[in-house]
Amino acid sequence: xxxxxxxxxxxxxxxxxxxxxxxxxxxxxxxxxxxxxxxxxxxxxxxxxxxxxxxxxxxxxxxxxxxxxxxxxxxxxxxxxxxxxxxxxxxxxxxxxxxxxxxxxxxxxxxxxxxxxxxxxxxxxxxxxxxxxxxxxxxxxxxxxxxxxxxxxxxxxxxxxxxxxxxxxxxxxxxxxxxxxxxxxxxxxxxxxxxxxxxxxxxxxxxxxxxxxxxxxxxxxxxxxxxxxxxxxxxxxxxxxxxxxxxxxxxxxxxxxxxxxxxxxxxxxxxxxxxxxxxxxxxxxxxxxxxxxxxxxxxxxxxx
Amino acid sequence: xxxxxxxxxxxxxxxxxxxxxxxxxxxxxxxxxxxxxxxxxxxxxxxxxxxxxxxxxxxxxxxxxxxxxxxxxxxxxxxxxxxxxxxxxxxxxxxxxxxxxxxxxxxxxxxxxxxxxxxxxxxxxxxxxxxxxxxxxxxxxxxxxxxxxxxxxxxxxxxxxxxxxxxxxxxxxxxxxxxxxxxxxxxxxxxxxxxxxxxxxxxxxxxxxxxxxxxxxxxxxxxxxxxxxxxxxxxxxxxxxxxxxxxxxxxxxxxxxxxxxxxxxxxxxxxxxxxxxxxxxxxxxxxxxxxxxxxxxxxxxxxxxxxxxxxxxxxxxxxxxxxxxxxxxxxxxxxxxxxxxxxxxxxxxxxxxxxxxxxxxxxxxxxxxxxxxxxxxxxxxxxxxxxxxxxxxxxxxxxxxxxxxxxxxxxxxxxxxxxxxxxxxxxxxxxxxxxxxxxxxxxxxxxxxxxxxx
Numbered sequence: 001x002x003x004x005x006x007x008x009x010x011x012x013x014x015x016x017x018x019x020x021x022x023x024x025x026x027x028x029x030x031x032x033x034x035x036x037x038x039x040x041x042x043x044x045x046x047x048x049x050x051x052x053x054x055x056x057x058x059x060x061x062x063x064x065x066x067x068x069x070x071x072x073x074x075x076x077x078x079x080x081x082x083x084x085x086x087x088x089x090x091x092x093x094x095x096x097x098x099x100x101x102x103x104x105x106x107x108x109x110x111x112x113x114x115x116x117x118x119x120x121x122x123x124x125x126x127x128x129x130x131x132x133x134x135x136x137x138x139x140x141x142x143x144x145x146x147x148x149x150x151x152x153x154x155x156x157x158x159x160x161x162x163x164x165x166x167x168x169x170x171x172x173x174x175x176x177x178x179x180x181x182x183x184x185x186x187x188x189x190x191x192x193x194x195x196x197x198x199x200x201x202x203x204x205x206x207x208x209x210x211x212x213x214x215x216x217x218x219x220x221x222x223x224x225x226x227x228x229x230x231x232x233x234x235x236x237x238x239x240x241x242x243x244x245x246x247x248x249x250x251x252x253x254x255x256x257x258x259x260x261x262x263x264x265x266x267x268x269x270x271x272x273x274x275x276x277x278x279x280x281x282x283x284x285x286x287x288x289x290x291x292x293x294x295x296x297x298x299x300x301x302x303x304x
Numbered sequence: 305x306x307x308x309x310x311x312x313x314x315x316x317x318x319x320x321x322x323x324x325x326x327x328x329x330x331x332x333x334x335x336x337x338x339x340x341x342x343x344x345x346x347x348x349x350x351x352x353x354x355x356x357x358x359x360x361x362x363x364x365x366x367x368x369x370x371x372x373x374x375x376x377x378x379x380x381x382x383x384x385x386x387x388x389x390x391x392x393x394x395x396x397x398x399x400x401x402x403x404x405x406x407x408x409x410x411x412x413x414x415x416x417x418x419x420x421x422x423x424x425x426x427x428x429x430x431x432x433x434x435x436x437x438x439x440x441x442x443x444x445x446x447x448x449x450x451x452x453x454x455x456x457x458x459x460x461x462x463x464x465x466x467x468x469x470x471x472x473x474x475x476x477x478x479x480x481x482x483x484x485x486x487x488x489x490x491x492x493x494x495x496x497x498x499x500x501x502x503x504x505x506x507x508x509x510x511x512x513x514x515x516x517x518x519x520x521x522x523x524x525x526x527x528x529x530x531x532x533x534x535x536x537x538x539x540x541x542x543x544x545x546x547x548x549x550x551x552x553x554x555x556x557x558x559x560x561x562x563x564x565x566x567x568x569x570x571x572x573x574x575x576x577x578x579x580x581x582x583x584x585x586x587x588x589x590x591x592x593x594x595x596x597x598x599x600x601x602x603x604x605x606x607x608x609x610x611x612x613x614x615x616x617x618x619x620x621x622x623x624x625x626x627x628x629x630x631x632x633x634x635x636x637x638x639x640x641x642x643x644x645x646x647x648x649x650x651x652x653x654x655x656x657x658x659x660x661x662x663x664x665x666x667x668x669x670x671x672x673x674x675x676x677x678x679x680x681x682x683x684x685x686x687x688x689x690x691x692x693x694x695x696x697x698x699x700x701x702x703x704x705x706x707x708x709x710x711x712x713x714x715x716x717x718x719x720x721x722x723x724x725x726x727x728x729x730x731x732x733x734x735x736x737x738x739x740x741x742x743x744x745x746x747x748x749x750x751x752x753x754x755x756x757x758x
Binding site for chain 2: 047048049050134135151152154155156157158240241242243244245246247257258261262263264265266
């Protein structure tokens with residue numbers, strides 16, 4: 001028997017790898033290759049057009065010791081992540097719960113709310129956003145009805161972050177769809193039982209919905225963090241494309257892009273990219289590490 | 305323990321692969337610009353061996369600007385194709401913001417267009433050896449006999465001709481005359497100085513009331529003019545170093561700070577949302593700001609966007625004069641790796657020498673660089689053209705009395721502009737004192753210069 005089973009397993013493996021091949025090719029050629037390339041470049045001075053010159057740790061030293069734009073952009077990016085991720089998730093959860101009330105034509109609502117997720121990253125939407133938040137845009141007209149004269153959202157460095165965060169929150173659709181699926185998974189008998197025991201709506205939410213949703217929340221949180229750290233288009237288009245005014249739209253990715261493609265310093269940009277990778281990996285690691293304390297899988301083996 | 309390791313590994317792997325996914329998404333978002341790159345290089349025809357018959361050639365050409373400039377350029381390209389049936393040209397264009405990013409990316413990947421426009425930043429590209437040496441084609445495909453010698457000189461860097469100016473301009477103060485009439489203030493004259501400028505700006509704004517301004521803040525665009533007016537320069541190309549010290553530029557920042565605080569200068573917010581050189585948004589066009597610094601070739605598109613009457617004056621004088629010269633506005637360069645250098649040279653020749661091309665292109669990129677084509681245009685000049693010609697001849701006249709060297713942008717120009725804009729905004733939004741901001745500006749300038757000047 002054994003002699004028969006082994007080759008069979010091997011054939012199975014071979015078939016599996018064959019199916020995996022497109023992904024493997026993509027991963028090694030399009031992802032891993034360029035990543036290793038950029039790791040090499042990060043130790044060089046490379047102006048895009050001449051061949052790279054090895055400079056060792058110079059780029060990294062420069063970034064950490066003598067680059068205020070780096071620290072500013074990092075702070076700004078953290079601010080953006082810390083504002084936009086929780087807001088987006090809360091918003092997505094609220095809408096998902098509203099849609100889970102068994103309303104009619106759910107499919108339509110789900111689609112309508114999902115659309116921003118597909119469009120949100122596009123340049124066109126960012127341009128529309130610019131108009132909406134312009135000093136004479138829709139938002140300020142609206143505020144004007146209440147006698148508030150709104151600031152010039154997109155032109156003043158102190159306010160620019162808010163339209164960008166708003167754009168991110170507006171793209172709650174994909175998180176919402178996942179939350180909605182999660183809510184549908186929760187067995188109705190839990191609610192019924194709790195109702196018999198006299199639990200109110202709030203109690204039901206905190207004791208049933210939320211714990212049962214934690215795996216979904218966990219997934220959404222990680223995806224949102226990673227996406228938010230890499231926000232580029234809104235900063236590029238809603239700002240002036242050069243990080244202005246006054247570096248208020250100088251997100252980390254935008255700074256990296258400018259360094260590499262506008263300022264002829266691809267080595268430096270590669271070093272920035274690797275630092276970003278480590279930061280995102282660290283954040284993801286932290287979320288994973290803490291997950292055992294708050295993610296509930298409902299199969300009796302909590303916090304695996 | 306094993307589980308822990310596995311989990312950490314998983315976490316790391318997820319981070320890596322998800323980051324990678326995100327990255328590729330981001331790339332495709334900006335890659336939209338360059339999506340059609342790299343397709344035009346393939347030789348179109350198969351008759352390369354057919355001896356007598358001319359080979360079909362496809363060139364790619366790239367420029368920046370708005371739709372009206374694109375229409376003119378495409379019309380000129382059509383005419384060139386008619387006259388040279390064996391050459392097909394694919395035009396690409398974009399707004400000036402992203403143009404150079406796109407060009408840099410294509411240069412880095414070896415898919416740059418065969419021929420493209422550059423401005424005062426030609427030095428950055430010449431230094432990196434990506435521009436086609438046009439020397440071998442001069443007198444054959446490319447005839448420069450009628451071209452102004454100063455323009456030829458401008459395109460010659462490190463002893464090589466790499467850039468053919470496609471038009472000349474001079475910077476000056478564009479004045480919305482209608483606003484002056486409304487305010488009842490006499491329109492200023494050439495020969496004014498910076499104190500006059502600040503005073504008049506404030507007067508206009510005071511007379512017309514809230515929401516009206518005398519001038520944009522053009523600290524960044526005016527650096528080299530101000531320095532030249534005081535016997536310095538931004539970039540001392542001959543000696544390969546910066547041409548000024550911190551103390552030389554500080555008064556320029558102070559001047560604008562003072563003028564802004566007195567009133568009469570467009571607020572920093574408005575300047576961000578209505579950039580001065582954007583004809584579709586500029587407050588000059590909408591009649592909210594009366595004056596700003598502008599290259600003369602843009603007057604046409606500004607005037608066509610407004611009913612108000614616009615005129616041009618020479619820049620206010622400093623101790624050594626106006627510091628403005630009649631200089632190349634922008635020009636054509638070839639890609640060093642182009643497969644068809646002869647055709648590239650032919651297209652450049654057409655661009656500057658062909659009278660029909662001059663008729664089509666007009667003064668959109670500046671006044672033609674050959675005297676023959678200047679005459680062609682002068683014969684059919686519109687009123688706005690006449691204002692421009694009158695202005696540029698006044699500038700030329702002034703420079704014969706008070707000559708100034710033609711200037712190039714310093715290496716690392718894009719980063720320098722960004723630094724300067726930041727400095728102006730730091731002062732304008734009240735985040736930094738003028739002295740501190742100017743000191744940071746100078747330190748940053750030195751750093752950028754050293755990093756790019758190898």
